[in-house]
Structures are given as C-alpha cells and as structure tokens.
Amino acid sequence: MMEEVANDAPVEKTCFLDMDACYETFDKDGDGKLNLDDFRLICKALFRNDKGHIYQLSEEKARHMFQVFDQNSDGFIDKDEFTFCWNHWIKVIVRPVSAFLVVDVQNDFISGTLNISKCNAQQDGTEVVEPINRLLDTVPFSCVFYSLDWHPPDHVSFIDNVHMRELHPSSPVSADKAQAHDTVVFAGPPPMKQRLWPRHCVQDTWGAELHKDLKVVEHGVKVYKGTNPEVDSYSVFWDNKRLSDTSLSHQLRARHVSDIYICGIAYDVCVGATISDALAIGYRAVLIDDASRGVSVPDIQATKDAVLADHGVIVESHEVLAMVEGRDRRPELGYKLAMELKKAMKDNQ
Ligand code: VGL
Numbered sequence: 001m002m003e004e005v006a007n008d009a010p011v012e013k014t015c016f017l018d019m020d021a022c023y024e025t026f027d028k029d030g031d032g033k034l035n036l037d038d039f040r041l042i043c044k045a046l047f048r049n050d051k052g053h054i055y056q057l058s059e060e061k062a063r064h065m066f067q068v069f070d071q072n073s074d075g076f077i078d079k080d081e082f083t084f085c086w087n088h089w090i091k092v093i094v095r096p097v098s099a100f101l102v103v104d105v106q107n108d109f110i111s112g113t114l115n116i117s118k119c120n121a122q123q124d125g126t127e128v129v130e131p132i133n134r135l136l137d138t139v140p141f142s143c144v145f146y147s148l149d150w151h152p153p154d155h156v157s158f159i160d161n162v163h164m165r166e167l168h169p170s171s172p173v174s175a176d177k178a179q180a181h182d183t184v185v186f187a188g189p190p191p192m193k194q195r196l197w198p199r200h201c202v203q204d205t206w207g208a209e210l211h212k213d214l215k216v217v218e219h220g221v222k223v224y225k226g227t228n229p230e231v232d233s234y235s236v237f238w239d240n241k242r243l244s245d246t247s248l249s250h251q252l253r254a255r256h257v258s259d260i261y262i263c264g265i266a267y268d269v270c271v272g273a274t275i276s277d278a279l280a281i282g283y284r285a286v287l288i289d290d291a292s293r294g295v296s297v298p299d300i301q302a303t304k305d306a307v308l309a310d311h312g313v314i315v316e317s318h319e320v321l322a323m324v325e326g327r328d329r330r331p332e333l334g335y336k337l338a339m340e341l342k343k344a345m346k347d348n349q
C-alpha cells in the first residue's frame with residue numbers, strides 16, 4: 001500500500017490545541033455539526049506519527065468510534081457530543097499520561113535459579129537492561145514502577161515445595177514425578193492449577209534483587225508480588241486467584257494514568273499477564289518488544305497475539321518517546337479508548 005504522508009502540517013499542529021477551533025476546522029460546511037466524513041478527517045489528523053505518516057484506519061473502526069460519540073445516534077456529532085469527545089478522547093490521545101512498568105528484572109531470572117537463557121526460548125535477560133535504562137533516561141514518563149517477584153521460602157510455585165501440599169486427583173502429574181515447568185493441580189479447596197518453577201526470587205536474597213545495572217529512578221515505585229505462600233502472582237495487578245491486589249491499580253488511578261508501557265521479564269509469563277490485566281481494566285497498553293525477554297517461543301508468540309487481539313500495541317523502544325509526547329498517535333489505542341468510553345457510558349445508563 002502506498003504510504004500516505006500528511007501535507008497539512010500547520011493545520012495538524014494547531015487543530016488540537018483548542019476545542020472550538022478544532023470543531024470549526026473540521027465542520028467543513030459550517031452547519032454546526034460533524035458527520036462521519038468530518039470525523040474521518042479528525043481521525044486522519046489525529047492518527048499519524050511525528051514524521052507525518054498517516055496511520056490507516058479501517059472504515060469499520062471509524063464508524064464504530066463515530067457511533068460512540070454520536071450519542072443520540074442522529075448521524076451527527078453535535079457540539080455537546082463533541083465536548084465529550086474532546087475531553088475524554090482527543091485530549092487523552094494528544095496528551096496521554098504515561099506510566100512505565102518494568103517487570104521483574106531480577107537476578108534469578110537473568111543468571112540465577114530461573115535463568116531464562118536455559119529455558120526453551122534461550123533468551124538473554126541482561127539484554128532488557130540497556131533499552132530500559134535508555135527509556136528511563138530519555139522519556140518523560142509521568143511515573144515509573146518496578147515490580148519484584150517476592151516469594152516466601154514456602155511458596156506454592158517452587159518445585160521443591162511440591163510435597164508440602166496435597167495434590168488433587170485430577171493433577172496430570174504426581175508429586176514424585178513432577179519437574180520444573182510441569183503443571184500440577186493442588187487439592188485446595190478449590191483445586192488450583194499451578195505451574196512449578198525452580199525456587200526463585202526468595203524475599204531478601206540476591207536472586208530477588210533487581211539487576212545491578214538496572215537504573216532505579218528516584219521517583220520509581222517498587223511493587224512486590226507473589227508474597228502469599230499459597231498463591232502465585234504473575235500479573236503485577238493481582239495474584240492468580242484474584243484474592244488480593246498489589247495497589248498498582250490504585251496508584252495508577254491516583255496519578256490519572258491513561259497509558260501503560262510494559263516490558264521486562266518474563267515476556268510470556270509476568271509481562272504477558274500484566275499487560276493482559278492492564279487492557280482488561282481499560283488502560284491503553286503498550287508492550288515494548290525489544291525490552292522484554294521470555295521463557296518459551298510459542299508462549300511469547302501467544303502473548304503478542306493476545307495483546308493485539310485486545311487492542312494493545314507492540315512497539316520497539318525507539319518508538320516510545322514520540323508516543324509518550326503525543327506526537328506519534330496510534331489508531332489502535334484511540335480505538336481502545338473509544339471502546340472503553342462506550343462501555344463506561346453503557347454502565348452509567
Ligand atoms: C515469573 C515464573 C515464575 C516472571 C515469576 O516474573 O515472569 N516467571 N515467577
């Protein structure tokens with residue numbers, strides 16, 4: 001497909017600064033309301049990158065989003081409807097509030113007991129440190145979080161603890177036969193599936209420390225997970241049984257975050273679970289591919305597929321700065337936000 005490059009840079013620069021000016025710019029016939037064609041022009045001005053490349057948006061997605069903002073379904077976005085669109089959608093797209101979440105960049109996953117370079121994908125965990133440090137040095141995130149897998153010695157996920165708890169008759173592997181990476185079912189109640197891992201990230205040990213070269217910024221917030229001996233916690237939001245949350249979602253809300261950039265280790269375990277939760281609770285979420293390393297090749301691919309299916313975005317670290325500064329605006333994230341607004345309006349009815 002031919003690349004579409006914007007030739008209306010001055011219009012683009014000014015049209016999202018002021019609501020009334022924006023409305024007039026796109027109300028081409030001056031009749032005081034915007035039709036679908038006008039809305040498509042807004043999308044064309046919104047969804048482009050800092051180099052003037054215009055991102056394609058399907059007719060179907062444009063129509064879906066138009067319908068969200070045409071609240072009375074009369075085929076037009078009138079001024080009141082546009083006010084909502086401006087405040088809750090355009091403003092967020094042009095000036096997102098971005099959090100950076102660095103997941104489990106800890107010794108045990110890089111060179112310790114759960115060294116991912118010895119796992120199926122044979123990836124080198126140290127390789128995430130350099131792109132993450134560069135992002136921390138160059139991108140003005142409004143807040144930064146570091147998660148730490150932080151297990152007590154009797155944690156349910158450790159292979160050498162498998163005899164501590166009764167298995168359920170449905171468990172595919174017995175305690176005596178179980179090996180690291182096998183999935184067993186503990187008796188409960190209720191019965192609980194658990195993937196077994198080598199002992200790792202035990203609280204207050206070297207293996208649980210962040211990698212020595214990882215930059216920890218002054219305002220960075222550490223989030224500890226996996227602290228309950230009875231339940232594992234892959235997502236930085238909740239444990240796997242959703243018994244308790246880590247306070248991450250509370251802190252994101254307190255800071256009015258709209259977008260979360262996620263990376264780290266392991267791509268297909270904790271990074272994947274975290275971005276899946278971020279999208280599920282409504283955040284515009286971005287996975288930074290070259291700043292993440294994982295355990296298993298097919299699981300990494302499944303993680304990517306799931307992110308894209310949930311309207312998340314996968315980028316390389318060099319693309320992040322322009323996105324955080326609102327100069328590179330992805331249609332997928334705009335669509336994600338519009339669908340969240342639609343949900344919220346339905347819930348309020
Ligand atoms: C993780 C396996 C076990 C992770 C944590 O941080 O991805 N993986 N516990």
Ligand code: ZN
Pocket residue numbers: 149151157197200201226
């Ligand atoms: Zn763990």
